[in-house]
Amino acid sequence: MVKIRFSSALSNVTHARETTLDIGDTTVKAVLDKLVEQYGADFERRILDKGEVRRFVNLYVNGEDIRHLNGLNSAVKGTDEISILPAVSGG
């Protein structure tokens, strides 16, 4: 099962902090498509802009930013963990 953790900033759309998908080996894009089916257009609008990940959204697969992997085509194994978090930096 792929586990997806949501930022609290998505709570008003997902009404949950995490969910799981029985999806097998796949890509981040495929996982997002499934989540959009589940949570609707509001969810899609928060995460994507014209099919690309929005500037202030960070997507991680097992802690790796997908921008450093293969973007939306990054591989996701059936036991991986995905996090969707807002961009924050600087200390």
Add this chain to the structure above:
Amino acid sequence: MSRVIGLKCRECGAEYPAVIQNTCYECFGPLEVNYDWDYIADHTSKEKIAAGPKSIWRYADLLPVESGKRVDLGAGFNTLHRAERLGAALGLDELYILDESVNPTNSFKDRVTSVALSKALEFNVKAVGCASTGNLAAAVGAHAAKAGLPAYIFIPGTIELGKIVQMLIYGPRVIAVEGTYDDANRLASEVADSHPDWAFVNINIRPYYTEGSKTLAYETAEQLGWQTPDHIVAPLASGALLCAIARGYRELERIGLVDKAEVKFSGSQPLNCSPIATAVQNNSEVVPVRNFETVAHSLAIGNPADGYYAKKAILDSGGYAASPTDGEIIEAIHLLARTEGIFTEPAGGTTVAGLKKLVESGHIQPDERIVVYVTGNGLKAQDTLLKSLQRPPVIKPMLSEFERLIEPRLDIHRQEVAPLART
């Protein structure tokens, strides 16, 4: 009626109450404090500020803390030095340095932390935290100790023990994470998400935290007799500092404490990790940097969330950005110390090296009134600087040995004195 209306999204303008939140629920954009500027203009004055405490809290009317609760170790109210010798070395007529190395924990982070923890007390939080590799950790550790609040500080696990002495001494819980600063920061943001009654200064209370940096602009203007500089140079890491300084000058103009703020904002970022400076130089998108190695560890942020805004603030004002090499950064630390007696860490060296490059490239003019923000203390980076310094030779304790050591210099003095003696 109060000075804080709430929070507002910088991207889409969505509004929220002034609670613990840093992300817009509509577009994930960053939130900023939304002030009632008419109220502020009616409730502050130069006289009131002058009568205020000798710290950032003299500007309390422009800061987002509304209760009387303050966590104050005396950050701010630092000297704006007229830098005549450095100015002469660089061919500049009017150069000033705001020296942040003298703050309570020796960096400008004391300003933002004092504001953040004061706001945290207002929110009645159970604990505070941050992700950091140095300056912010020390500031949070110290201010949390002052407030009597538990603190959780997330750091990359590879950091040398010597660099974390200052954060450990205040007794926070330091969590060393396997990975980089970005990994520590991401984990800290997930922890913040799961603990809504903990205030992570650079994460979930970030909109209030960044306001502390505006006081650099306020202090500069006040010490210049409520005048503004023509040009400022600040270091670039996340971009938040330069944006806050720009905001500070605009706010002073808005409420009439200065007549006109036509300030050029320029930045400097190490060549080896230069996403914002590169974007300014090429007028292109800010592209995150993944692999980098620079002596300026405190500026090493590969993915600066405020990069877009910092680039815009720079270009809209007519400023520019420099990207000095590590060698130039170290040389600039030496130059600043030798000409002005100020010892800064590589972030400050980056700023002075950037100033030098911007003068050489003609982006800063010799007759401009220039202010440079030197953000941290060189004592924190001794390991880095040792390589560029020579251990003095050890001599026998004899006068003749001393004279033999410095004789080449004495010859010069003898030549100058002899002609006068004959007359």
